[in-house]
Amino acid sequence: MSQQSVTMADVAKAAGVSRTTVSFVLNGRMESSIPESTRERINQAARDLGYRPNAAARTLASKRSSWFGLVTEIATSPFATDVIKGAQQAAWEDGNFLLVAPSDAEPGMDHRAVEKLLEQQVGGLIIATTWHREITVPANARAVPCVLVNCFDADGEFPSVVPDEIGGGYVAAEILANAGHTNIGHITVATGIPAQIGRQTGMKQALREHGIEQDDSKIVPGDGTADSGYHGTQTLLSQPDPPSAIFCGNDRIAMGAYDAIKELGLRVGEDISIVGFDDQEILAPHMRPKLTTIALPFEEMGLAGVSLLNQMVEGSPIENRQITIGCPPRIRSSVALHGQR
Amino acid sequence: MSQQSVTMADVAKAAGVSRTTVSFVLNGRMESSIPESTRERINQAARDLGYRPNAAARTLASKRSSWFGLVTEIATSPFATDVIKGAQQAAWEDGNFLLVAPSDAEPGMDHRAVEKLLEQQVGGLIIATTWHREITVPANARAVPCVLVNCFDADGEFPSVVPDEIGGGYVAAEILANAGHTNIGHITVATGIPAQIGRQTGMKQALREHGIEQDDSKIVPGDGTADSGYHGTQTLLSQPDPPSAIFCGNDRIAMGAYDAIKELGLRVGEDISIVGFDDQEILAPHMRPKLTTIALPFEEMGLAGVSLLNQMVEGSPIENRQITIGCPPRIRSSVALHGQR
DNA sequence: ACGATTTGCTAACACGATTCAGTAACGCGC
DNA sequence: GCGCGTTACTGAATCGTGTTAGCAAATCGT
Known part of the structure; x- marks a missing residue:
């Protein structure tokens, strides 16, 4: 119906030049010497007619798509x-x-x-x-x-x-170490995937550099759900010497951790520190207290x-x-x- | 480099027919009488050569894009x-x-x-x-x-x-009314937008049909953040006759409501009932208890x-x-x- | 056995650009 | 006034496909 597509030929006719010239001007080919006056005339005509280039034709002719x-x-x-x-x-x-x-x-x-x-x-x-x-x-x-x-x-x-991932795990652990924590727990995001392996490696490295040694019992496997964070936290906090900080493999795990901590009558960000991973925008900044976490870029x-x-x-x-x-x-x-x- | 694009012409040559015939067969034009034997030959050739139609050319020629x-x-x-x-x-x-x-x-x-x-x-x-x-x-x-x-x-x-939105607000309120709640609070998602107006209208209608009248003091304005849910809930629960259920304008508000309720030593889903809105997949199913909410489709x-x-x-x-x-x-x-x- | 119809295909133009090769007009040095 | 270089363009081929019109051969009806 309203498919009155204006082509280069129309613009050419309106400007009183050839299609070739129009093509050169509209594509800004400067190597061809075309005076400013003509350029202006063509551009004006294109604007007046409401010319819109046809990408399909261009792709076909130039053999390069956009x-x-x-x-x-x-x-x-x-x-x-x-x-x-x-x-x-x-x-x-x-x-x-x-x-x-x-x-x-x-x-x-x-x-x-x-x-x-x-x-x-x-x-x-x-x-x-x-x-x-x-x-x-x-x-x-x-x-x-x-x-x-x-x-x-x-x-x-x-x-x-x-x-x-390694750098991320490193930073997470460093944040906790720098805050003075020496007894740090970790709930993994899953088992055997690059995220888990990398983050855990980075954490270990940071702790080693801060002279902190982490017992294997402080690392509990999670599966990425809030539930696993909840139970993992219960496990960690019921140990004889519970950690004062937990690095959670992702933000949802942190969410579960918050719940477990609050249920025990403790306060997140005061009694127990938490660091997450992912920085999910609809989650992390809205938790209470707001979650410190590592962003996936x-x-x-x-x-x-x-x-x-x-x-x-x-x-x-x-x-x-x-x-x-x-x-x-x-x-x-x-x-x-x-x-x- | 490996731009050895195979065209219809190539397929035609390989099959020993004209390009037109190839076009008909490959586009499944049945109105043209072409025997099964030829069709098969052409299809085979196309497959052998790894023919891939050029969408740009097709768009250009047919004036219809996909x-x-x-x-x-x-x-x-x-x-x-x-x-x-x-x-x-x-x-x-x-x-x-x-x-x-x-x-x-x-x-x-x-x-x-x-x-x-x-x-x-x-x-x-x-x-x-x-x-x-x-x-x-x-x-x-x-x-x-x-x-x-x-x-x-x-x-x-x-x-x-x-x-x-109206239907959603209606269902939310109905869920609470059907569960026996008669004193129901509402924290709006914002002010003056279709979501707020619709959901509130639906809620009012459902409550009216259930013979419940809702005091204006039970409706507190929110702004869509968890913070507004937190404070809104505190406001509602500190009233002389606090509601036993709150319809939160969205899931993040519900998240804040959970925190406020827990801080008061109450239990969500037992002492206070909550319904959210949006059904954010990384939020609602992971809250504790899991959030009953209305999905945005x-x-x-x-x-x-x-x-x-x-x-x-x-x-x-x-x-x-x-x-x-x-x-x-x-x-x-x-x-x-x-x-x- | 002869015209009419069907079957099985093809020639040729169109689509709207890009781009290479070329050319007419003009200025300029000598 | 001849050769040469620049300026300002244009013609025509090309890209890969869709599509209409039509043609030769085979088949059919009578």
Whole structure:
């Protein structure tokens, strides 16, 4: 109906020049010598007619598209948002678009998603996961430059961007150590995944450097739920020498820990200090007291992924194929000074 | 480099037919009489060569694209995810794509976003917001069919999909009334927005039908934060005849309410019953006790939006321009029977 | 056995850009 | 007034597909 699309030819006619000239002017090709007067005339005509370039035609003719594909598990995640946001932002600034495809549910879905994206002529691919882990990349993803975000492949064939779990664990423990705590508990986020291994490694290192030794009984396995935090905390606090501080593997665990502590008649951030992990925005700043935690830099990871992809598409050499993004602490009110004075 | 794109012409040559025939077969045009044997030969050739259709060329030639544009505030929202997810799913099932553009930050951004999407030849637009409200639609959105999700325009020019706030408020109050509560408090989610007005209206209606009259002092204004829930609850419970149940305008308010109740030495779900609103997945099911709340149907709204858009694009008449999606209760453990026996 | 219909395909134009190769007009030095 | 370089453009091919119109051969009806 109102599909009265104005084409370059229309603009050309209106300005009294050829399509070629219009193309040069509108794309800002300066190497062709076209006087300011003509440029202005063409731009004016384009504006008057309400000219809107046809991206499909452009893609076809130039063999270069203005978008990247992002494959992610939309389903289970408040995190996906942040990755998308960061990637979106970076792409948008270069005039690029993000085509988001879901990789949920059945296996093989990701292969189909990549296939669909390739059909759309994406210039590059980002594959992102909601929790940090190893994945096997669908074979067809090799057709274009591809970057992994929050995940990695076994042989390191693909460049990847992951959070610095070790650094995060280190900072968490350091915060507690610096506050004077020497008896520190830890409830793990899960067992055997990069998040748990990294965070625990970082914690151990920080404690060692502060001359604190941590008994194995102070580390209790959790499963990422508030329930596991609740029970883990009960376990820790019922020991003969209960810790004065607990590093919780994630914010939900911290949430459960709060409940257990309060039920025992103790006060979080006074009697017992807590540090979480993830910095979930609808959780951590709203807990009482507000949770001190370590942020997972999803937005920055999405951003870094797109930057990396841009470099690859432009053919620049990649100096660093394994980018880790720092996990910055968010100091709030759940850690108390503990001390010997 | 590996851009060895296989075209229809290649498939045609391999199968020993013309390009036209390949196009017919691959698009499943049955009105042209082509024997099964030829079809099979062509399909085989396409598979062997790894043929992948070029969406840009297809869009250009057919003047119909396989994607919709979704404009949303990516930034501030765990909700955006769900809308995207629902829309994604619906679009995907019809072989369509969702092009997601951010409308954040500066005003005018949404206009630019729509412009960009139109350049990509989107066949329709969805404009979604993170909280239910009135918006002014960018003028250029009228170029293609356009549906509003979780928002609406002043004159109802555009079809919209919004949550049934009144129904949600009704159900929330009904849950409490049915449990035997007659003295019910309410902490509003904000002041003067559709969510507050609708939920409060629904609550009043339910209470009236149950023969319960609610004093104005039982309604305290909140601002959507946990803090306002905390203080609101203190206000309510320090009254001469404190309520036995509180309907919280959202889940974060409920979170604050929990803290206030526990601090007073009372037990949530036993001494005081709580109903929330939103059903934030990383919050409500993890609270202790698990929060009974009313869900905001973001995913369904995204889905409904795309369905509506599909109808419009196909030119079907729209029977219902103002779709409201129900807000279903999620019964958990924060409501206790209160009673006269 | 002959015209009419069906079957099985193909030629050719269109879509809206990009881009390479080329050219007409003009100024300028000598 | 001839050659040369610059300025200001334009023509035509190309990208990969959709789509209409039509053609040759096979089949059918009588």
